[in-house]
Amino acid sequence: MTNKKDVVVVGGGGAGSNIARLLSRQLNPSMHTLTLIDARPFTVFLPATVRMAVTDEGSLEDRVLIPFDRLLSKGVGEVRTGRVVAIEEERPGSGGHVVLEGGERLHYDALVLTPGTALEGPLDYPFTKEEMLAFIRDWRQKFRDANHIVLAGGGPVNIEFAAEIKEYWPEKTTTIVQSRNLPLHPSYPDRFRSRVEKECRTRGIEFVFEDYLDQEVPKDGAVTTRSGKRLVADMVVVSTGGTPSTEFIRNFDANVVTERGFVRTNPSLEVVTHPGVFCAGDVVDNEERNGLGKYERHAAVVVANVLDHLNGRALSKKYAGSVDTLALIMGKSGGVAFVNVFGGIILGNWIMWLLLSRTMFVPQARRRMGY
Known part of the structure; x- marks a missing residue:
């Protein structure tokens, strides 16, 4: 039996990989576990993918498809390849489980959702x-x-x-x-x-x-x-x-997902009515046109608030927007x-x-x- 608190990040794109990287540097491995889950064994750096699709010049696929194996601090956290199909919350604020395709369940005390967008x-x-x-x-x-x-x-x-x-x-x-x-x-x-x-x-x-x-x-x-x-x-x-990849979140709680598929959050980037569940990246429902340049600020807010939640403190950071x-x-x-x-x-x-x-x-x- 372990007393460690479990942090799960779903999605390893621009927002999720940044959040997981920062968490791996701040979580105490004797007190916490960290798991990043992505459907691929690598992240796809989207700003270069248009050129990659058009030409083989420079073999961009060798540099744009970046493995996760060096992302996390040594000895802190793991990366799992899989697709999350459901969230099972014990009760708001008390953690729960994410369910992978195939039925495996991973426990979380704090959950970060960065599923990204399905493109065409x-x-x-x-x-x-x-x-x-x-x-x-x-x-x-x-x-x-x-x-x-x-x-x-x-x-x-x-x-x-x-x-x-x-x-x-x-x-x-x-x-x-x-x-x-x-x-x-x-x-x-x-x-x-x-x-x-x-x-x-x-x-x-x-x-x-x-x-x-x-x-x-x-x-x-x-x-x-x-x-x-x-x-x-x-x-x-x-x-x-693109289409927000949030159907599994809608199935978890349809009230937190807009008609267009975006996730409603508080200024703390905590999902409304679900303490300890956070959301970042291009599926956040706000007035901004989301993009990679804004995810550093998303990450700073989410990481600080995940740590606050794990330590039983009031959430200290609010997302105030980006240029x-x-x-x-x-x-x-x-x-x-x-x-x-x-x-x-x-x-x-x-x-x-x-x-x-x-x-x-x-x-x-x-x-x-x-x-």
């Missing part, structure tokens, strides 16, 4: 390394073979896909079908969205605005939009926004970014080339994972 098309990855490498090779071949590519949705992922395609094959046509009159969500200022459109068109990317594309497979060398516009196409890429940013990588030569300070600053190609477009922060991500 070339980023809808399988779970084993072998299947994922085959998936990447298959999509690269599709991009090589296509000459006329239509992208459904004018969000960040499709903008980056179109730009990467143009980086490696300038002769291919790329057309983005967007439901609004400019790229991106209207929560960003029009002057930034117009700048994005300009940068895209400079690279030869075309747009069809205020229209929709429901057809995912071309027929007779073309697709047809809802308005009846016919576009030459031999490939369609769909990216209209809204969006960085679009448009090939190796640059891109455009928005930083919501001083009325909104737009960063252009030179700064993006200097800071992001060449390396996509892959070296920093690997260092954070212990490599």
Whole structure:
């Protein structure tokens, strides 16, 4: 019989791996256990995955799929590969169990939920390394073979896909079908969205605005939009926004999950009505547009409050928000970014080339994972 208190982190993406890493440095192994559970034996560094899907240049899969084996402090915690399908709470504030696919149950005194988002098309990855490498090779071949590519949705992922395609094959046509009159969500200022459109068109990317594309497979060398516009196409890429991977949380307590699949939390990032259960990352229900740049602050809040909960203290940290940013990588030569300070600053190609477009922060991500 052990008197140790058990901490479980579900999800090893940008938020979960950071939280697990910090907890492994602060938990006392004589008093606590730490378990990170992820469906894969590695994390996927998402900012580099668009380029990884398009080209084999640089063999990004060797650096973007980062194992967990060096993440945690030596002797503190373990990483389990598996999929959590249920949460069984003994009573609010008193811990419980997470249930893995196959029926195994792991006890927790404090639980951190960072399940992330299921993406579409070339980023809808399988779970084993072998299947994922085959998936990447298959999509690269599709991009090589296509000459006329239509992208459904004018969000960040499709903008980056179109730009990467143009980086490696300038002769291919790329057309983005967007439901609004400019790229991106209207929560960003029009002057930034117009700048994005300009940068895209400079690279030869075309747009069809205020229209929709429901057809995912071309027929007779073309697709047809809802308005009846016919576009030459031999490939369609769909990216209209991911789906929060929170169905197991909805089954645990439907009242804490919104209709869109996001998780309701207190300012402490504790799940409402469930003391000791915390949530971080892109499934948190707040007014921000979530992204990797905000997860350090999520992690700082969650780690402090997990320690408070384990020690029977009132939760000491509240998440006060982060500066809204969006960085679009448009090939190796640059891109455009928005930083919501001083009325909104737009960063252009030179700064993006200097800071992001060449390396996509892959070296920093690997260092954070212990490599």
